[in-house]
Amino acid sequence: MIKISGSDITSGSMGFHYMVGSVQRTTLDKLSLSSVVYKYATLDQLKFELDLRANIVDAAIELGKSKFAFRTFRKSMCNADYWERTDEGGFLLKNGIKPSDAIRDIYNNSIKYGTECATAIVIIYYKALVGIFSEKQFNDLFQGIYLMNWGYLDSDLGIRHYQSVSDILPGDCRYFKNPDVNPLTPEWQGENAIDLSKGMYYGHGIGIRNAEGIIEALNRRRKSDAKESAYLMGSATRLGFKRLADIYYGTSMRRLDVDGTIDRKHLRCCNFL
Amino acid sequence: MASNTDTPDTLDTIRFEQGVTGLKAFFSELSKKDYKAAISLVNEENLHFGSLYILRPEIEALNLSDYLSLRNKIAISVIDEVLLGNKGIPPMKCSSSEYIQTVCSVLKWILISGFIDDGLEDDYDKVLDASSALLVKVYGDRTVLKVMSDLIFERNRRGYFYNELIWAFFESRYPYGLILIAAHLLSEQPEDVRLAQKLLGFIPGIDTKRPAAYERQHSIVLNWLERNYPYLYFTGESFQQSINPKPYRVILYAKYLCKAVSIDTGRTIEPLTEYEHKMLEKFIGLDDDIKIMLSGYSHMIHNNDIHRWNTWIHRPIAEQVEIASLWMGEVV
Numbered sequence: 001m002i003k004i005s006g007s008d009i010t011s012g013s014m015g016f017h018y019m020v021g022s023v024q025r026t027t028l029d030k031l032s033l034s035s036v037v038y039k040y041a042t043l044d045q046l047k048f049e050l051d052l053r054a055n056i057v058d059a060a061i062e063l064g065k066s067k068f069a070f071r072t073f074r075k076s077m078c079n080a081d082y083w084e085r086t087d088e089g090g091f092l093l094k095n096g097i098k099p100s101d102a103i104r105d106i107y108n109n110s111i112k113y114g115t116e117c118a119t120a121i122v123i124i125y126y127k128a129l130v131g132i133f134s135e136k137q138f139n140d141l142f143q144g145i146y147l148m149n150w151g152y153l154d155s156d157l158g159i160r161h162y163q164s165v166s167d168i169l170p171g172d173c174r175y176f177k178n179p180d181v182n183p184l185t186p187e188w189q190g191e192n193a194i195d196l197s198k199g200m201y202y203g204h205g206i207g208i209r210n211a212e213g214i215i216e217a218l219n220r221r222r223k224s225d226a227k228e229s230a231y232l233m234g235s236a237t238r239l240g241f242k243r244l245a246d247i248y249y250g251t252s253m254r255r256l257d258v259d260g261t262i263d264r265k266h267l268r269c270c271n272f273l
Numbered sequence: 274m275a276s277n278t279d280t281p282d283t284l285d286t287i288r289f290e291q292g293v294t295g296l297k298a299f300f301s302e303l304s305k306k307d308y309k310a311a312i313s314l315v316n317e318e319n320l321h322f323g324s325l326y327i328l329r330p331e332i333e334a335l336n337l338s339d340y341l342s343l344r345n346k347i348a349i350s351v352i353d354e355v356l357l358g359n360k361g362i363p364p365m366k367c368s369s370s371e372y373i374q375t376v377c378s379v380l381k382w383i384l385i386s387g388f389i390d391d392g393l394e395d396d397y398d399k400v401l402d403a404s405s406a407l408l409v410k411v412y413g414d415r416t417v418l419k420v421m422s423d424l425i426f427e428r429n430r431r432g433y434f435y436n437e438l439i440w441a442f443f444e445s446r447y448p449y450g451l452i453l454i455a456a457h458l459l460s461e462q463p464e465d466v467r468l469a470q471k472l473l474g475f476i477p478g479i480d481t482k483r484p485a486a487y488e489r490q491h492s493i494v495l496n497w498l499e500r501n502y503p504y505l506y507f508t509g510e511s512f513q514q515s516i517n518p519k520p521y522r523v524i525l526y527a528k529y530l531c532k533a534v535s536i537d538t539g540r541t542i543e544p545l546t547e548y549e550h551k552m553l554e555k556f557i558g559l560d561d562d563i564k565i566m567l568s569g570y571s572h573m574i575h576n577n578d579i580h581r582w583n584t585w586i587h588r589p590i591a592e593q594v595e596i597a598s599l600w601m602g603e604v605v
Contacts, residue, residue, distance in 0.1 A: 073434050073436065074395045074396075074398070074399055074434060075395075086432065087431070087432045087433050087434070088428075088432060088433055088434040088435070088436075089434050116513075117513075118512075118513050149436065149512055149513060150512055150513070150514070150515060150516040151436075151471070151512045151516070153516060159516055160516070161514075161515040161516050161517060175514050175515075177509065177514070179509060183403070183406035183407050183410045183411060183441070183444075184354065184355055184403050184406070184407070186406060186437045186440050186441070187437075187513075189440065189511065189513055189514075190511075190513060190514055192513070192514070235514075235515070237515070237516070
């Protein structure tokens with residue numbers, strides 16, 4: 001059930017805005033039919049989430065079709081025109097480069113990039129946001145991008161990990177766990193994958209598959225005497241949709257440093273988690 | 274395979290004094306003059322793994338591999354498998370049990386003697402990480418956790434990659450290993466403290482946003498372990514999976530019944546009695562806050578006064594809650 005400012009909203013009343021089968025419509029239907037009450041302050045907040053989820057799915061499919069490689073952090077690579085590769089294998093936005101240009105370059109020059117699955121998800125999130133925010137808004141908001149794993153996130157993304165959720169929605173990041181992974185290839189301990197809806201997922205390094213396909217790929221990376229299969233967990237990782245919507249519509253002021261810059265020197269310490 | 278890693282081997286001494294290039298030049302020259310002397314040096318018991326790793330290309334180029342000691346042959350086969358994916362024939366003829374024990378000793382030698390050269394190059398660090406993972410996950414060796422913990426914090430200070438080491442560390446499924454991390458809460462290095470807070474952030478009371486009170490946070494970790502150790506379940510959550518991984522979870526019903534659980538399954542090790550099953554059903558229906566309070570109280574009086582606990586656990590659950598809430602000073 002959807003409530004906006006305390007009033008019930010049905011899928012039918014909003015559904016005609018979105019094509020049947022679209023990510024927005026699928027999400028809307030799931031929210032409406034759920035036994036859980038999804039509360040939004042405004043209609044814009046809801047529309048923003050629907051559009052952003054659609055963008056996440058599109059960005060995931062686009063990345064899946066690109067030449068963006070799977071590489072471990074030790075062997076990660078990036079376009080040095082836009083990013084500085086750190087000693088731990090992350091990509092730090094170069095000084096003087098527009099964040100939006102740097103994110104787009106990952107897609108435009110995908111052959112120059114390679115990293116692990118968690119980083120790919122963060123890249124997808126940024127690409128989805130580039131498509132929604134104005135260039136100025138995006139670049140003001142995400143000045144100090146550092147792409148690594150879940151340990152380094154811009155707090156403005158508002159990313160949260162939920163141990164379990166009542167409804168799985170398109171654009172959710174799911175986790176396929178591989179408990180019997182080969183100890184020599186810990187990068188396959190699990191796979192972060194974007195729910196593309198219709199039973200399909202994009203997991204970087206595996207591609208666009210259904211759940212069985214991803215599980216099968218992970219099972220091939222188990223230790224030799226493996227007994228336990230990889231499996232899809234009930235958890236979900238989500239962007240802070242409402243927070244981002246409020247920033248987008250200007251109803252929330254983001255706290256910048258006094259001069260509007262980000263201290264890059266202690267990035268590791270400040271942005272970890 | 275005990276080795277004295279404190280005393281530098283001849284080749285290690287040359288490397289420390291003349292660097293990698295000097296070592297390679299010395300070894301190549303000596304091999305051409307007297308290969309037996311060169312092999313003897315590389316096979317010395319107190320050689321550091323770093324020197325063998327550096328000389329690997331020379332050893333192969335000079336066709337000296339067959340003359341290597343068993344330790345060195347196994348170490349090179351480990352390197353080849355980790356870096357190249359080569360799964361060669363095990364370089365020894367012995368019983369299965371001897372083989373298993375020898376490989377374990379070699380992996381420990383790689384990690385313990387190789388520790389000081391961490392950062393030599395990415396591939397070298399990868400071999401150290403893989404050896405750690407094999408020791409912890411395959412051999413269940415917990416004696417290396419201290420070295421692994423030191424490596425993690427050292428790499429954090431230098432800005433090097435440590436995620437796989439952290440993963441292997443937690444995969445030990447040994448909650449007391451958390452004490453090694455907690456020790457860094459008392460470090461004078463701010464980056465040590467921050468990392469320790471992040472890794473221990475799943476423990477109630479460890480707050481990454483609190484800039485001080487580190488001694489208190491250290492005590493919180495130790496007390497939490499003391500109160501919950503028998504009831505901890507390893508979830509396997511890591512930073513690849515979650516922004517705030519919770520690698521261990523307290524199984525509250527087990528704490529309430531004071532029954533130890535398997536760290537692997539989270540299920541009680543001993544089967545529950547009929548009465549315990551009955552109490553469990555009632556416990557499951559309680560609110561989460563009440564569960565936490567009741568299990569905390571149960572564990573406390575079980576440790577302090579087993580007779581009192583026996584009387585309490587046989588009372589109706591409503592009375593248990595009343596007694597526990599009065600004692601714990603909670604408003605229920």
